[in-house]
Amino acid sequence: MADMELAQKADPAPPCTMVIFGARGDLAKRKLFPALYYLARDGLLNEQFSILGVDHIEGNSESYREYLDETMQDFLGADFSSKLWDELRPNVHYLQGDFLQDQAFTRLSEKLADLTATAQTPANYLFYMATPPRFFGEIATRLQQAGLAREEEGQWRRLVVEKPFGQDLQSALVLNKTLHQAFQESQIYRIDHYLGKETVQNILMYRLANSTVEPIWNHRYIDHVQITVAETVGVENRAGYYEPSGALRDMLPNHLLALMSVVAMEPANALDGEAVRDEQAKILKAIRPLEPEEVLTQAIRGQYAAGATPDGQPLRAYRDEPGVAPDSTTETYVALKLAIDSWRWAGVPFYLRTGKRMAGRYTEIAVQFKHAPNMMFKDSLVKRANIPPNVLILRIQPNEGIGMCFNTKVPSPVPQLSQVEMDFSYADYFGQAPTTGYETLIYDCMCGDPTLFKRADTIESGWSLVEPIIDVWSALPPRHFPNYAAGSWGPEEADALMHNDGRSWRKCDHVKPA
Ligand code: BG6
Secondary structure, X not given: OOOHHHOOOOXXXXXXXXXXXOOOOHHHHHHHHHHHHXXXXXXXXXXXXXXXXXXXXXXXXXXXXXXXXXXXXXXXHHHOOHHHHHHHHHHEEEEEOOOOOHHHHHHHHHHHHHHHHHHOOOOOEEEEEOOOHHHHHHHHHHHHXXXXXXXXXXXXXXXXXXXXXXXXXXXXXXXXXXHHHHOOHHHEEEOOHHHHOHHHHHHHHHHHOOOOOHHHOOOOOEEEEEEEEEOOOOOOOOHHHHHHHHHHHHHHHHHHHHHHHHHHOOOOOOOOHHHHHHHHHHHHHHEOOOOHHHHHHHEEEEOEEOEEOOOOOEEOOHHHOOOOOOOOXXXXXXXXXXXXXXXXXXXXXXXXXEEOOEOOOEEEEEEEEOOOOOHHHOOOOOOHHHOOOOEEEEEEEOOOEEEEEXXXXXXXXXXXXXXXXXXXXXXXXXOOOOOOOHHHHHHHHHHOOOOOOEOHHHHHHHHHHHHHHHHHHHHOOOOOOXXXXXXXOOOHXXXXXXXXXXXXXXXXOOOOOO
């Protein structure tokens, strides 16, 4: 196991007050507060850091702290230490307010002035919109009207926007325009929590810090790339959001394209917010949008029927989930074949798939290399057709790590080959599993580093790629839903997408339990 001292200690973030809109919501309790707790544990929060929760639910700072006493224990489990929480707790405050009323923002402004004066901290404010998306524009506008978006000498104001950034290209353009009327682009931090995942950030490190990798990272050596985001969960209690959204809007323009862009982008000339995001923007623009007739063959959709978990627990169909219409045509699975018009990726297909209620929870990028010439083996027991290609597997979650499949001689007097996997696992090597990603993103935002956040142009490029699919799919509602069993690996059409190209999805069944 490597010594964790290897990791350089980062400095605490600059002082600030983090205002959480939607303070009583799911995101705040599940992700934001646990992430803040871990930042505090690792000494990454400033001593002059405070949190102001804002929500419409009645309450005051003390009742909010009491509510958090419970949720923190629930969501931190064994990591919870009351000693540490007692240190953070007094810095948590609450303001009851309606996000649609100007008056609430006047009170917010007064409360912030009061908090900063009492604690004698600089008026640096991080506004985090952990609310349903219909409030994003409203909150941004009201913050600006209350004078809270204006940055003055020695103080910053930043706005964190969660997904979804619109429902299609048009609404994303409108949202970006509204945000830009209130805040400068440089003040806006759009979160895609996939970019905060350690393993996703490592893709660039792995590609660009190893001299053996980058020379083969192109169409001369790579046959194709598969990106899989498989989830075992169903729609849970989110039908209200998921029914009009579906797997395509929920996962494609953000998480899957984020993964694709870090795999495919050109090296930036510096590890700098604009340089890295410029390269990501270029690669998104180079992805060829599907023509309507291509949507019919290269974009596969699915919806889960009743099924069972791999250990036999029954699972209900999507249409039987609470809040879902009995004849719903919402897709819970998508597979796509995309091409990138660039020198590096000419002729290399990228296959993307994501689905709910799959047989395993499993996010990985498999880079399959071309076959070796292998003519030496053509007359031996080892025939070319039997020699599997090398595959590099970037395991995003769970079992975070990297695997390389290569062929090796089986100990035997006759020549025989077997594919083996060389494995690097974060947990084995560093003795800890990577975090959820929110820690890094919140810390980076406090430090003013936008590298891992989406810019307006990359949001719009993402929707431009998804738009032709949305158009065809809404014009031609699916007649074959549901078309895969819950607890399986998705619809047969997705297998056919690969088989038609003489390829197949990597089998995920061998995944070790998390
Ligand atoms: C969210 C989607 O953005 O990402 C969810 O809205 C999905 O539907 C989730 O379940 C997946 O995130 P993770 O980190 O669990 O892979």
